[in-house]
Amino acid sequence: MTAAADPQALLLELLAPAVRADPYPLFDRIREQGPLQMPDNNLTVFSSHADCDVVLRHASSSSDRLKSTVAQRMIAEGTPARPFGPPGFLFLDPPDHTRLRRLVSKAFVPKVVKALEPDIVALVGGLLDAAAEQPAFDAIQGLAYPLPVAVICRLLGVPLEDEPQFSAASALLAQSLDPFVTVTGSAGEGLEERTKAAMWLRDYLRELIHRRRHDPGEDLMSALIEVEESGDQLTEDEIVSTCNLLLIAGHETTVNLIANATLALLRDRTQWDRLAADPGRAAAVVEETLRYDPPVQLVGRIAADDMTIGRGDGGEGAGVTVPQGDNLLLLTAAANRDPALAERPGEFDPDRETIRHLGFGKGPHFCLGAPLARLEATVALTALTARFPAAELAAEPGYKPNVTLRGMSELLVAPNVASR
Incomplete structure (x- = not known):
């Protein structure tokens, strides 16, 4: 283990925009320190696979921010407990999480996901047709972004023509997942804009629910309106928060997955060529991307009770105690x-004998949309490499400011390079 560094300084460095393009050397430095405890911030940071895996599955690991000492302190000082109504089920604990997740999961069963494949294939084909006409195209705006947006719009029943409005709000709200309050005690810049975006999106969804009540369709929002399970009908607030969550999580993460895989392949021509020649490799490419450059970089939990994680440096210690x-x-x-x-953890290698990762989380909050994200990424990467076997990276990518849902703002690709 390297000499101890100041935990606050390391985490502030993680929040700095300068590391967004490549945070992994910093992640290595943090992981080498072992768990970081910051009692004044009521915060413990874990970065080893063993510790993160344990916390994600721990019975006392809560997702409800209201159980946080910091949140309770802010509420006591006058901050509203839930200013936008109930949160999405991702930020709830059982039994509310269990009930809402069970209802929504019906939209992501294998039969439903498989039925979307022909439309996904057709949509990718059309996007690549447009890309072929350009000397260089932005793989974000030209492929990685429009594909999952169209799919989640169809699933939820959101009119695609409204997409520019809710996507702008969604992009702002994705920033609210960054751990500025946890690390620094303040919400960071842009709080007012994020608040306005949250209010607009909830109002938009309420209006859409009103329309669906009078004109239901074969979509998830209509199903949630109509559903009754054990006599317990969803409230409008729960429908709004659930759809809000799915709109943001349902496309921001998949955009990053497709884009990150594309970049990794372009930086390793052997892997690009091999996928172009063998579509059966796509699944392994997706899993290795989820390990090597995941679309979600970090997650938060709260200790619902006192917790002890790990065994300490010598393997026989009592581990790290986290106060309730x-x-x-x-x-x-x-x-x-x-x-x-994993051996050679800093290398992109889809041929690893075993690819293990926490890219979709673990435990009761394992990503509900994982099968759909895998399908979209597999179709997109297979078609992209087959259609443009000679493609090359046209410029170094640009990155959004997001820390948690880290992703590119631009990825320029030259689809047909004459020299190859």
Whole structure:
């Protein structure tokens, strides 16, 4: 283990825009420190695969921010407990999480996901037709972004013509997942804009629910309106928060997955060529991307009770004790590159004998949309490499400011390079 560094300084460095293009050397430094405890911030940071895995599955690991000491302190000072109504089920604990997740999961069963494949294939084909006409195209705006947006719009019943409006709001709200309050005690810049975006999106969804009540369709929003399970009908607030969550999580993460895989392949021509020649490799490419450069870099939890995690440096110690109410920050992107998990962790290698990762989380909050994200990425990458076997990276990518849902703002690709 390297000499101890100041935990606050390391985490502030993680929040800095300068590391967004490549946070992994910093993740390595943080992981080498072991768990970071910041009692004044009521915060413990875990970055090894073993520790993150345990926390995600721990019975006392809560997703409800109201159980946080920091949140309770802010509420006591006058901050509203839930200013936008109930949160999405991702931020709830059982039994509310269990009930809502069970209802929504019906939209992501294998039969429903498989039925979307022909439309996904057709949509990707049309996007690549447009890309072929350009000397260089932006793989974000030209492929990675429009594909999952169209799919989640169809699933939820959101009119595609409204997409520019809710996507702008969604992009702002994705920034609200960044751990500024957890690390610094303040919400960072842009709080007012994010608040306005949240209010607009909830009002938009309420209006759409009103329309669906009078004119239901074969979509998830209509199904949630109509559903009754054990005599317990969803409230409008629960429908709004659920659709809000799915709109953001349903396309922001898949955009990043497709884009990150595309970049990794372009930077390793052997892997690009091999996928172009063998579409059967796509699934392994997707899984390795989820380990090597995951779309979700970190997750937060709260200790619902006192927790003890790990065994300490010598393997026989008592581990790290986290007091009830403290926040836990899990650097899952660092955990995915833990040398204890994989050999050569900093290399992109879809041919690994075993690819293990926390890219979709673990435990009761394992990503509900994982099958759909895998399908979209597999179709997109297979078609992209087959259609443009000679493609090359046209410029170094640009990155959005997001820390948690880290992703590119631009990825320029030259689809047909004459020299190859």
